[in-house]
Amino acid sequence: MKSYQITESIEKAVRDFIVCRDWLWFTIWLLGILIIWIWNLIFLNAPALRQIENGFINTIVIAIMVIVFAAGLSWGTTLLDDFLHRRFARLQIGLTFLINLIRSVPQIVGTLLGYVLLTILMQNRIVTSEAAILISMALVIAFFLFLEIFDLLRERITHFRRLDFYDAMLVCGISEQYIINREIILRSSPMHIINKLIGIFGAAIFLLCSVDFIISVGLSTQISPVDLPVTLGSLLAKIDSKQDILAIGHALTHWNYFPNLPFEHLQGITVAILIVFTLLCIYQIANGYGRRHHL
């Protein structure tokens, strides 16, 4: 590579970094998390810090699992839908009805219902380990989010079916499964799918935090949020955090109280900032990614 090509490549990378802003916001997010963690490391007591660390990691792990499950569910449903469309059109109506049934349930209500099911499973000691609970929570959320990717995949397949390239491949003996999986989904839609998955990641964190906050009132007489792995949502629902959040309101009317917030009300404020800051960054990353790939 010649020197001017290297310079051009660096210039392009820097320009993209600033203009597209996806990597910029990812960097901002990482730096922000790092700064918050260092601040907490210095000023927050160790047990509370450990809880925040666990809550943050659990939330991110669940959101990542939601992405994986949602991608798998949507891919499987797309293939099934396409298969029924080609071979058994009547059965496709049934599948469409089921899909629309899921669609008709508000995501937050659906997730709450999923938690009820999870509670029953926990009560009956079918789901016991923390890993199994985490996976179950991710599955529940993914079940009410996967339709977003399913709709995208179906839209992409419909779009490409209208083009000559689909027919041109068919008449060359290339199977429809190959065309859909390799040519449309893997080769022609990864940017669209990744963009949607970034959105799903954000939606998963939002849903998880919202539901965990809501269920802080309790799930059943035997099972309470304490039995579930700690997340940012459940941390926010703790009485300490609630008081910390109330302190922000107090500071708004008593400005001289502001300096106390990052020292005396660190747990609640950290959790709130982590949630809001993460969602803001994900929103910006998704937008930047769309801009980079002209979606």
Next chain:
Amino acid sequence: MIYDIQIKTDQRTLVDIEDFELNPGKLTLLLGESGIGKTLISRAIFGLLPDAEMSITINKRSYAEYLASDECHEIQSRGFFVFQEPSSHLNPLMTLSEQLNEGVIEDASSNRKILKDLFPALSESDLYHLLGIYPKPYRPSGGEKQRILIAMAFKKMALLRGSDAVFIFDEPTGNLDNVYRNIFLRMLIAAYKSVPLTTLLITHDYSMISELLATPSGAMKQIEFKELRISDNHQKQVAFSTESYLNWLKSLNPASPSIQSSREPVLMLQPEIEVFNRKLIISSDIKGRDVSPLEIFAGDAVYLKAASGVGKTTVAKIIMGLQPAERFSMILDNRTHDESTPGSVWRRNIWAKRMSMVFQHADEALNLNGKVKDIFRGLPLSQRSDPDFLKRTLATVFDRHIAATFLEMPVAFLSGGQKQRLNLIRALILEPDILILDEPFNGLDFNTMQRILNLLQELQKKGKSFLIISHNEEIIDRFVSSERIYYLHRQTDIKGET
């Protein structure tokens, strides 16, 4: 005028030519396969490229400097550019008439004769109606829009008597059939004879050559035939030998001049087809009197002709089971297939085994998101992933040694001609018994056309057959014996629609 032009994007070099020549006062016919930079070069000279999106230098000057130069202002103010896609030129908020008489060409006195020549089939009232409409939502046809743009160019030519100016016609006949194409060429020569303006006529329609050569010798001296070629990302403008083209054309003969009438056809398509509420008729004569089934024999090459928009591609898709028809019938391998035959029959028994098809637009027929090697993945061939096999196969249509890096090249980065070659070879490699070729020479240069025709004739000798749809009549008329030509007509509107 010699131009040294470089056009680059962030990702690659689009144009790199050191000696693009535009001779003053000459009519230059610039040939070459599509997508190698003819349009970009001409737009760069005319100052029409988006500077912000590309890095452009012209004669060692930045594009901003070139745009500010008197030379560029002169070209833009005195010349005219006819775009290959007329929709992008016309303003949807103004009627065609308003646009035809806008700016320096506002004088409508010359309209009548120019329009009458360009629209010979329209009466005065029809023409009046056409000019009164807006490009959107009424949507005049591509051919009508293109002729309006050509009329604008001719009006401006008439204004510039005695002066030098640059007129660029970028694929001006892309939306015209051969009749209108020839009218345009005759008008261009006539206008050029009266005032020899610098004119660049860009095309990859090689059959224009014969039409231009038929013009009186006086004008011929002023016509230059050039070809743009590309090698290792560098463009080169070379003189095109019309003699070698015409000699090749003369030497072109059908591989199977006579069909053994005793043999059974491999495919027989009944002459009456109903689709989109319209009835299409196949005949063996141009006027549609001798209605007869379209028969394809082993080793045959059949040419299906029709005016633009009648439904040649639709018929091809019906044969391939891709387009449902209200009524049709064909016999393939002694089995009748009609509108009630389920699509799975084609999937199981016909596609790639008995028949295949090459679609007319390579850009749409190939997945531009893949690499060259990916074009062959998924084909029902055991060697589809073998790089040596792929290189050998590609070498049959690319006139150069195929490097391993070429297999890794993104399809989107290839020129239009290269894409068309991939489009063709993907179907040819399968060697189906019948191959439908829909505009197989779209965007190909002369050398590649020769290679493809040789390849088709070799396959014919192996007993493979072709149904060809092409507007390139001059070449296909010689490739296919005259008795193997069929004509498609739209007979009636079944439901009285127009």
